[in-house]
Amino acid sequence: MTIVTAQMSVSLDGFYAGPKHTDMPTWLEGPEAAGFFRVTRWAIAAEAWRQRLGFTGGEENTNSQVIAETYQAAGAYVMGRRMADGGEIPWGDDPPFRAPVFVVTSRPRETLARNGGTSFTYVTTGIESAIEQARAAANGRNVAIAGGGTLLRQVIKLGLLDELELHIVPVILGDGMRLLSSELGLGSREGIELTPARVIAAPDVTHIRYQVSGRHPLVLDNRGRDEEPATT
Amino acid sequence: MTIVTAQMSVSLDGFYAGPKHTDMPTWLEGPEAAGFFRVTRWAIAAEAWRQRLGFTGGEENTNSQVIAETYQAAGAYVMGRRMADGGEIPWGDDPPFRAPVFVVTSRPRETLARNGGTSFTYVTTGIESAIEQARAAANGRNVAIAGGGTLLRQVIKLGLLDELELHIVPVILGDGMRLLSSELGLGSREGIELTPARVIAAPDVTHIRYQVSGRHPLVLDNRGRDEEPATT
Structure with missing residues (x-):
């Protein structure tokens, strides 16, 4: 069955990149890149990632299996513009996806065919439409939201994500670009509930795959006391 | 050997409580409590927590073992005021700690002795002094930073925490009180590095214990290419 999935590497404080900046000559010199x-880095060090990107070497470890x-x-x-x-x-003629990619954009453009099964189809009719087109093309496998963070957050907000795998990296960055931000538009007594479906502990990263259950009200309880349940 | 530890339950987006509010008649009615x-909730449902608080029942499961x-x-x-x-x-005559508690405060007060080994000593000479007094009283066991979040964040910021266990609860709250906030005062190319020392996957919460390595510069790399290392 095709489900809609996503995965993202985040710091322990929830950032997938450093803070955005506009005063640096190049992206590489700014804190976002750092x-x-x-x-x-855990992915860059893995054989499976390097193989897809056309680089040699890398470690054949648990992280590499997760990536493969x-x-x-x-x-x-599905990808943001x-x-x-x-x-x-940078991806060149042989991008790492080896599957159809549907790009959510406001700029019409002809489909771009690449080697190895990758193609880029530019969808100007919105996220839901891009997901539906990807679903039709996925051949029974999953639709993966490739990113970036802004698109993924919108997919979560719209309730369209079935599974989210976070690669939780043991570093605190203090500031940066956050996937799970207040832009999810949750009410003050509302949470998005998930269920941990798989936890893999590698030495340098913890992989947690969650099934997304959707929005639920936050309720009070009696804190262990043997009383009638409190009303909210 | 005595180390300084802390543990905290947080949502997947890093909140230990909902947003602070001032316009509700009682704390229980506000979003912070929700x-x-x-x-x-995973802790309230556990036998070990209930037993310490003087409540009956509860589940004797992995979560309960973690709490015990x-x-x-x-x-x-060490505790915030x-x-x-x-x-x-609410803790009454028999608080759950059963050990000396050192309260960081600016208000001098006589030590408060309670049953079961708990005492509250009010320390007006700062966090480091409170930790030192706790270390001397810990009898070879650990000094636990009991909270709240503001005190714990200060202890992390000062580089005084050796081990942090996060109980990551599978819910996205969207807003609230954050332990790992920008108030940690990290530079834009600096992170606090940790090492996952123990990961326990329970159905309703993931317990990850981290050893805290301290502040390190964030560096660039060559993204898997076989080239000379990039300079920062």
């Missing part, structure tokens, strides 16, 4: 490099499985489970991708634009040149 | 109740171990490992506590004030009446 944070992003730190939280994704993640790539294999995805039959199609900024991520697609930013990757177009 | 979030706090949700993230601590946490209580047993602590030889003395607001938490101590708030607990004084």
